[in-house]
Amino acid sequence: MLDITTPIQYVKGVGPKKAEALAKVGIRTVYDLLLYLPFRYEDRSRRWRIADIEPGQNGTVEVEVVSLKVRPTRRRNFKIVELVAKDDSGKLKAVWFNQEYLKDTLTPGRRVLIYGTFEHTGFGLFPEVKNAQYELVEEGQEETTHAGRIVPVYERIGTMSPKILRRVLHFLVIGMPHGVPELLPEAILERYQLPSREDAITRVHFPEEGAPIELFNAFRSDAQQRLIFEEFFLFFLALELRRAADKSMTKSRVFPVDDSIREIVRKMMPFRLTSAQRDVLKTIAEELASPRPMRRLVQGDVGSGKTIVGVLASVIVMEAGTQVAFMVPTELLAEQHFANIRKLFEPAGYRVALLSARLKKSARDRLLEEIENGEVHLVVGTHALIQQGVRFRELGLAIIDEQHRFGVLQRTELRDKGLGCDLLVMTATPIPRSLAMVLHGDLDVSVLNELPPGRKPIATLRREASELKDVFRMMEREIAQGHQVYFVCPLVEESEKLDVKAAVARFESLVEGPFAKRRVGLVHGRMSSDEREQTMEAFGRGEIDILVATTVIEVGVDVPNASLMVIEHAERFGLAQLHQLRGRVGRGEAPSSAVLVTYPQPTPEAEKRLEAMVETGDGFVISERDLEIRGPGDYFGTRQSGAALFRIADALRDHALRDTAKKEALRYLGADDVDASDAELRGRLLRHVVDLWGDRFGLTAAG
Numbered sequence: 001m002l003d004i005t006t007p008i009q010y011v012k013g014v015g016p017k018k019a020e021a022l023a024k025v026g027i028r029t030v031y032d033l034l035l036y037l038p039f040r041y042e043d044r045s046r047r048w049r050i051a052d053i054e055p056g057q058n059g060t061v062e063v064e065v066v067s068l069k070v071r072p073t074r075r076r077n078f079k080i081v082e083l084v085a086k087d088d089s090g091k092l093k094a095v096w097f098n099q100e101y102l103k104d105t106l107t108p109g110r111r112v113l114i115y116g117t118f119e120h121t122g123f124g125l126f127p128e129v130k131n132a133q134y135e136l137v138e139e140g141q142e143e144t145t146h147a148g149r150i151v152p153v154y155e156r157i158g159t160m161s162p163k164i165l166r167r168v169l170h171f172l173v174i175g176m177p178h179g180v181p182e183l184l185p186e187a188i189l190e191r192y193q194l195p196s197r198e199d200a201i202t203r204v205h206f207p208e209e210g211a212p213i214e215l216f217n218a219f220r221s222d223a224q225q226r227l228i229f230e231e232f233f234l235f236f237l238a239l240e241l242r243r244a245a246d247k248s249m250t251k252s253r254v255f256p257v258d259d260s261i262r263e264i265v266r267k268m269m270p271f272r273l274t275s276a277q278r279d280v281l282k283t284i285a286e287e288l289a290s291p292r293p294m295r296r297l298v299q300g301d302v303g304s305g306k307t308i309v310g311v312l313a314s315v316i317v318m319e320a321g322t323q324v325a326f327m328v329p330t331e332l333l334a335e336q337h338f339a340n341i342r343k344l345f346e347p348a349g350y351r352v353a354l355l356s357a358r359l360k361k362s363a364r365d366r367l368l369e370e371i372e373n374g375e376v377h378l379v380v381g382t383h384a385l386i387q388q389g390v391r392f393r394e395l396g397l398a399i400i401d402e403q404h405r406f407g408v409l410q411r412t413e414l415r416d417k418g419l420g421c422d423l424l425v426m427t428a429t430p431i432p433r434s435l436a437m438v439l440h441g442d443l444d445v446s447v448l449n450e451l452p453p454g455r456k457p458i459a460t461l462r463r464e465a466s467e468l469k470d471v472f473r474m475m476e477r478e479i480a481q482g483h484q485v486y487f488v489c490p491l492v493e494e495s496e497k498l499d500v501k502a503a504v505a506r507f508e509s510l511v512e513g514p515f516a517k518r519r520v521g522l523v524h525g526r527m528s529s530d531e532r533e534q535t536m537e538a539f540g541r542g543e544i545d546i547l548v549a550t551t552v553i554e555v556g557v558d559v560p561n562a563s564l565m566v567i568e569h570a571e572r573f574g575l576a577q578l579h580q581l582r583g584r585v586g587r588g589e590a591p592s593s594a595v596l597v598t599y600p601q602p603t604p605e606a607e608k609r610l611e612a613m614v615e616t617g618d619g620f621v622i623s624e625r626d627l628e629i630r631g632p633g634d635y636f637g638t639r640q641s642g643a644a645l646f647r648i649a650d651a652l653r654d655h656a657l658r659d660t661a662k663k664e665a666l667r668y669l670g671a672d673d674v675d676a677s678d679a680e681l682r683g684r685l686l687r688h689v690v691d692l693w694g695d696r697f698g699l700t701a702a703g
């Protein structure tokens, strides 16, 4: 007798070899496999008589085998199996490639269900079907697995084809093993009329007869909805538990804001804050003043002025005598932030340092010591700051800028390093709200939805590579007016070396060709930091007309006099990246433009990205579009994707259930909820939550 803990290898049709493949994707027990869900369904319930077959349509016929021939082909080891079968209305032909063994199964006289797309081959011949799915009809058999019903389609696992998976799961579901636990409180099942877990699992694999397939393929059947609800419910329980743990473990320091701080800030400020900046800062100040650790994400489009928000928050923390870690994704950006922040802070007497990977060992050791004894108030660096376990005397605030370049992982690391400090995360790639919840369920979100005054929209144009001459003329015109130009070179692959080569080649062709009389600079990720810094600074001072660069300049770089951004091979860039790059211009008084230079033939997806760029300058719209084009799975890379996060739930598609589940999870954890009175269920549930989400959320021994 199977129960849910039975190792999968003992299930009929599996065995040790297949069990090994399954183990690779984490499926070890009967229960694990039961939770491996179909990703779509096929309707094979429609039975045809051969005479009624509609060409080009899917359908199932029940037929009797007349004959079977194995024909060799000119290719060695490549054989064709040809089957002729009949019913009382006519004959058909079915063809399989390289499945010679069928001659032992499909013997003349056997009854068989055949499912596939039938074609008429003309000349009044039989309908023909290639590589059809089939199933032998046993005497007295009522249930069919592969045909004659709505059948589930699974993603292949190693050598286990969708068909084998279907057979094994059918076997499991028919004699549903004991012990499938219910994970939702009775009251919730009743409130939302949800089927039991066992029932839902059964029907999600093998929908009941007459079930509407559209509902199943849209993941809206009640069986699926129940499982989706459950996933969200457990997810939010985990989030809440994690928050509760955070709160009790670390009380962050209280950083009050008083008049002396206001005075310092007033003196420092190079401009008036926008009202969006003021609102966000007010929230941050309140959170810094509270013992509850701040976990805040500030989303703001490129150029919305996030840096100053981080800078001002730092003042509050440094005035209390604690330190700030300011982390950015690249060395170049670290260098630039360092320069800007130092300019603001040093007059006020704060010591700002740059922890660069390029420091000599002796300088580095000295700096580490100064950080540890508190002489340095604010350290700018890449995420090496946390990875290498830099020790602070007392870290009050960690700022992560351009968060989209960091994964969730580094945030977890941050916590694991025991930095129980306040956390401010800033991103210029606005995340669609629906996904922000999945990705940043543990962060509170603020939005900087206003650009500093005087910004003009950036005209965005497309040019073919064959029109490069035109582009050069535009560049010349900008330069003649005293402005500066970025020229970004193609991202060849995920290879910095190749990027650099392309950039160097382009640099040389510009210098030797059309811009021999202009000052052209080059930055890329393989130069020494000194060289790069000098070039960037020279560009910042207006001593360089054209800056040729790889995507190292993608984030953060700020030169208001630059008014033209040329992106070569724009079709190769991601949408978020293009938007980031475009945001390097349009920062000054002059009207700015971006030119997307493309080479044939952009893929259809690339076309959509380019269209979106030309059409809108709004980062939020761009991010929604990006999501549409790529789908949520790809949006953040697999590790962070919604797909990897959930088995069946989809934060976008199922947003209504998501909100309901969140509400119910909060209510369930609320102390006085009667639903929570079932102590046994509560224990089981919380253990389950830890199993599922413990690693990701650092939960242990909850409940």
Ligand code: ADP
Residues within 6 Å of the ligand: 271, 272, 273, 274, 277, 300, 301, 302, 303, 304, 305, 306, 307, 308, 428, 452, 453, 556, 558, 560, 587
């Ligand atoms: P991002 O949000 O992309 O990081 P930055 O912080 O780099 O934007 O700011 C972009 C530019 O706008 C910088 O030159 C900055 O000095 C300027 N800026 C920021 N806030 C204001 C403001 N309130 N008024 C005028 N200029 C501002």
Ligand code: MG
Residues within 6 Å of the ligand: 306, 307, 401, 428, 556
């Ligand atoms: Mg920035």
